[in-house]
Amino acid sequence: MQDRIHHINFIVRDLDAAVPTWEQVLGMPVSSRDHLAPRGVDIARFCLGSAWLVLVQPVRPDTAPARHLAEHGEGFFLISFGVDSLDAESDRLGEDWFDGPVRSGLDDWQIRDLDVARTFGALVQLTETG
Numbered sequence: 001m002q003d004r005i006h007h008i009n010f011i012v013r014d015l016d017a018a019v020p021t022w023e024q025v026l027g028m029p030v031s032s033r034d035h036l037a038p039r040g041v042d043i044a045r046f047c048l049g050s051a052w053l054v055l056v057q058p059v060r061p062d063t064a065p066a067r068h069l070a071e072h073g074e075g076f077f078l079i080s081f082g083v084d085s086l087d088a089e090s091d092r093l094g095e096d097w098f099d100g101p102v103r104s105g106l107d108d109w110q111i112r113d114l115d116v117a118r119t120f121g122a123l124v125q126l127t128e129t130g
Helices: 015-026 064-072 086-093
Strands: 004-011 032-036 041-048 051-058 075-083 109-113 124-129
Touching: 004 064, 004 124, 015 041, 015 051, 051 064, 064 075, 075 086, 086 109, 086 124
Parallel strands: 004 051, 075 124
Antiparallel strands: 004 075, 032 041, 041 051, 109 124
């Protein structure tokens, strides 16, 4: 069962321009900056208690984040709910709820996307941390 927000992603064209704005809004420095080669993105993360706010800048045009940015522009990208076990959630919901296999994220994050057709167009994912 999803019982918490793990992270919220906003997509941006220019991470260097976006980070100072969010630092000012949140009143804190960015927690980390990373490059996720498999996803073709650079990211900046802010730790907000038990959840993360993540800024995502696509760096390759052939990726899902880049396509989303081209189609929808900057702004809200997706929400990820924290779960204790992706396997248990797969059993509970059924495989037809998911769009693709489990993939690795930052740190020890294991992520699985829900099918947008099942979530009324919302980009939602589940995240398990070790």
